[in-house]
Amino acid sequence: MQLPLAKLRLHVDSYNRLADDSNWNRFKSLHWEELRPDLLTQGQKDAVEFVTYVEDHLPGYFAEYQSLFPIEAEDITQSLHNRELFHFTVRWGLEEDRHAQALALYQYHAGIEPDRDRLEEKLIIENRKPFSIGFSNPVQVFTYTLLQEKATQLYYQSLSRVVEEPVLNRLLIFLTKDESRHFGFFCNMVEAFIEAYGEKVLPLIEEVTLHYKMPLHNTMQDYRRRAILMAREAPGYDRILPQKVLMRQLRRTGERLAELARPIEESIARMMAILRIPTIEDVA
Ligand SMILES: [Fe+2]
Numbered sequence: 533m534q535l536p537l538a539k540l541r542l543h544v545d546s547y548n549r550l551a552d553d554s555n556w557n558r559f560k561s562l563h564w565e566e567l568r569p570d571l572l573t574q575g576q577k578d579a580v581e582f583v584t585y586v587e588d589h590l591p592g593y594f595a596e597y598q599s600l601f602p603i604e605a606e607d608i609t610q611s612l613h614n615r616e617l618f619h620f621t622v623r624w625g626l627e628e629d630r631h632a633q634a635l636a637l638y639q640y641h642a643g644i645e646p647d648r649d650r651l652e653e654k655l656i657i658e659n660r661k662p663f664s665i666g667f668s669n670p671v672q673v674f675t676y677t678l679l680q681e682k683a684t685q686l687y688y689q690s691l692s693r694v695v696e697e698p699v700l701n702r703l704l705i706f707l708t709k710d711e712s713r714h715f716g717f718f719c720n721m722v723e724a725f726i727e728a729y730g731e732k733v734l735p736l737i738e739e740v741t742l743h744y745k746m747p748l749h750n751t752m753q754d755y756r757r758r759a760i761l762m763a764r765e766a767p768g769y770d771r772i773l774p775q776k777v778l779m780r781q782l783r784r785t786g787e788r789l790a791e792l793a794r795p796i797e798e799s800i801a802r803m804m805a806i807l808r809i810p811t812i813e814d815v816a
């Protein structure tokens with residue numbers, strides 16, 4: 533099950549039309565001389581360290597996309613599809629890699645880890661561990677990434693509201709903007725699948741939503757405790773919010789595609805029951 537080429541191209545084009553103008557420089561846009569490490573709390577330093585690990589698993593993530601969407605595919609239609617998608621993937625990969633390196637540079641300049649070599653060594657330990665999205669059906673791969681993009685966007689946004697250190701604040705705003713664009717792309721992709729294939733994609737989306745876990749949850753030592761601590765640093769961040777946002781998005785799709793309104797509402801009701809979500813009305 534893959535998107536018709538014209539549809540895919542439309543969304544990839546519109547992503548890159550924006551992305552090509554949305555640049556910031558990981559070395560120059562952050563003014564290290566304005567850094568005020570004394571304004572950072574220990575919890576905020578730990579949060580920065582944690583999200584650096586999350587962003588830094590990009591090579592594994594990117595490799596997974598390459599193996600799921602190879603150019604040397606079985607038939608030429610698939611190759612065309614995968615080549616088109618690559619225009620997105622490579623740009624997105626660059627942006628995610630910039631996140632990882634900017635956060636690492638921040639750690640270095642702020643003295644969270646003042647030894648650059650030791651910093652890279654710590655990062656590579658997590659990076660070397662195997663990573664898998666856990667799904668191979670394209671609509672599921674995109675749903676998974678959608679949730680992750682939303683989670684990171686919301687986290688950076690919530691954290692930026694309380695961080696007083698000016699350089700970290702600026703970095704968090706760059707990150708939030710990028711993640712929000714990434715989320716928008718994956719939203720368009722999931723919606724395009726519903727448009728193209730109708731209600732049969734709904735159980736696939738449900739499966740991902742119900743079993744969603746952040747990358748590293750099964751490989752990083754002490755993940756659970758660290759995840760709880762990092763969430764505390766960002767008031768208003770709610771780990772179930774990405775799923776709620778997705779459901780809200782599905783509802784909007786149902787409102788637009790009248791013939792799918794009922795199956796979509798049924799799907800949302802099932803997910804809300806299993807995830808024990810009382811309402812999604814409060815979600816923007
Ligand atoms: Fe990112």
Ligand SMILES: [Fe+2]
Nearest residue numbers: 681710711714
């Ligand atoms: Fe992202």
